[in-house]
Amino acid sequence: MADEELNPSVLGTYDHWNQVYKDELKGLEEFDDPGTEWFGKSATNRMVKWISKCSDIKEDSRILDVGCGNGLMLLALAKLGYKNLVGIDYCQSALDLASAVFRKENFENVCNWIQMDLTSQTLIWDKNCYGCVTVSDLLETEKQVVFDVCLDKGTYDAISLNPENSKKARQSYIENMARIMNHSSIFVITSCNWTANELAAHFSGHFELLEELPAPSFTFGGKTGNTVSACVFKIQ
Numbered sequence: 001m002a003d004e005e006l007n008p009s010v011l012g013t014y015d016h017w018n019q020v021y022k023d024e025l026k027g028l029e030e031f032d033d034p035g036t037e038w039f040g041k042s043a044t045n046r047m048v049k050w051i052s053k054c055s056d057i058k059e060d061s062r063i064l065d066v067g068c069g070n071g072l073m074l075l076a077l078a079k080l081g082y083k084n085l086v087g088i089d090y091c092q093s094a095l096d097l098a099s100a101v102f103r104k105e106n107f108e109n110v111c112n113w114i115q116m117d118l119t120s121q122t123l124i125w126d127k128n129c130y131g132c133v134t135v136s137d138l139l140e141t142e143k144q145v146v147f148d149v150c151l152d153k154g155t156y157d158a159i160s161l162n163p164e165n166s167k168k169a170r171q172s173y174i175e176n177m178a179r180i181m182n183h184s185s186i187f188v189i190t191s192c193n194w195t196a197n198e199l200a201a202h203f204s205g206h207f208e209l210l211e212e213l214p215a216p217s218f219t220f221g222g223k224t225g226n227t228v229s230a231c232v233f234k235i236q
Contacts, residue, residue, distance in 0.1 A: 005166050006193055012161030014090060017069075021093035024070055025100060034101045035070045038154045039228055043190050046213055046230055047151060048076045050188065057186070060084050061148035064180070066118055067155025071098025071111070078107040085111040086130065086147070088118065119159060119172045122179050135176060146182050152189040160193055170202065178206040178235060186210075187233040196229045207233040 010016045024035030037044055051057050059081045065074050068087030077085060087098055095113040102108050114123070116132035123145040124131045124138075130145065138144070159169050181187065187207065191199060200209040213230035 006160045008163035008166070009161040012158050012163060012166065017158070018091045018093050021069065021091050021097050025093060025097040028097060028100055028104075032104075034072060035097065037072050038069065039190055039192055043153060043228055043230070044073045044076055046215065047073065047153065047188050047190060048080070050213055050232065051077065051082075051149060052080055054186070056184070057149055062086070062145070063149040063151065064088065064123075064147040065151045065153075066177070067152065067158065068098055068113075069094050069154075071101050071113075073151060073153060074098070074111055075101060075105060075107065078102070078105075078110050083110045086114065086123075087111055088114045088116050088123070088132075090115065090117040118155075118176050119169045120176075122176055135172075135179075145180055146185065147180050148185055150177060150181060150185065150187045152187070154190065154192070156189060156199075157191050157193045174203055174206055181235050183235050185235060188213075188230070189233070190228055190230045192228045194229060196231050199229060199231050203233055206236060208236050210234055 027033045027035060060083060062084045063077060063082060064086045066088055068074060068089050071087055074085050074087050087095065089095055092115050095115055099113050102111055112130050114130055114132055120134055121132045122135050122138060124133055124142045125145050126142065133142065156173065159173055160166050162169050177187065189199065196212045209231055211232040213232065215228050215230050
C-alpha cells in the first residue's frame with residue numbers, strides 16, 4: 001500500500017485542528033484538562049522511553065516535536081530533565097495551548113514554540129533565536145537548524161489525509177525533515193495509518209530504518225498486526 005494514498009479526511013485540514021486546539025485551550029482554562037493525548041499515553045511513553053534509554057541523547061540535546069499539538073510529549077521529556085526542546089505546529093491555537101500547559105507545570109523556560117508548516121517551511125537560526133522561512137526563499141547565507149532528535153506522533157498521518165494533494169505534501173514533509181537533520185540525528189515517528197514497512201518505503205529516499213519499536217498488536221482472520229507503528233530512522 002506504500003504507493004497508495006489514504007482517503008482524504010477532515011483530520012487532514014487546518015480548520016479542523018485549529019478548532020480542536022481552541023476548544024482544548026478552553027478546556028484547560030475551565031477544567032484544567034490539557035486535551036487528548038493522541039494514540040493514547042502508551043504511544044507517548046513508548047517514544048519517551050526509547051529516547052531516555054538512548055545514550056547518545058543528552059539532556060541538552062536539541063529535540064523537535066513536529067506537530068506538537070498540546071505539547072504533552074514535550075512535557076514528558078521536560079519532566080525527565082530535557083531542556084533544549086522545540087515544538088512546532090501550523091496552528092497557533094496549538095502553540096497557545098502547549099505553552100499554557102507548560103506554564104501550569106512550571107516548565108515555561110525549557111521549550112520554544114514556533115508556528116510553521118514543515119511541508120513548505122524550514123527552521124533557521126538567526127541572531128541567537130529560532131525562525132522559519134519558506135524553503136523556496138531560503139538564502140545560502142541563512143543557517144538552518146540541525147536537531148539531534150525529531151519526533152512525530154500523528155502529524156505525518158494528518159498530512160497523509162490532506163484533501164489537497166497529500167502525496168506532494170508528504171514528499172515535501174520528508175524532504176524538509178531531512179533538511180534539519182544530519183547523519184547523527186534520530187527521527188522517531190508513530191503512525192496509526194501506515195505500517196512500519198510502508199513508512200520505511202515512504203522515507204527510503206532520505207532515511208533508513210534503524211528500529212521498529214514494540215507496539216500493541218491484534219489478531220484477526222489468522223493475521224497479526226499492530227494498532228500503531230512506531231519507528232526510528234536516521235539519515236542515509
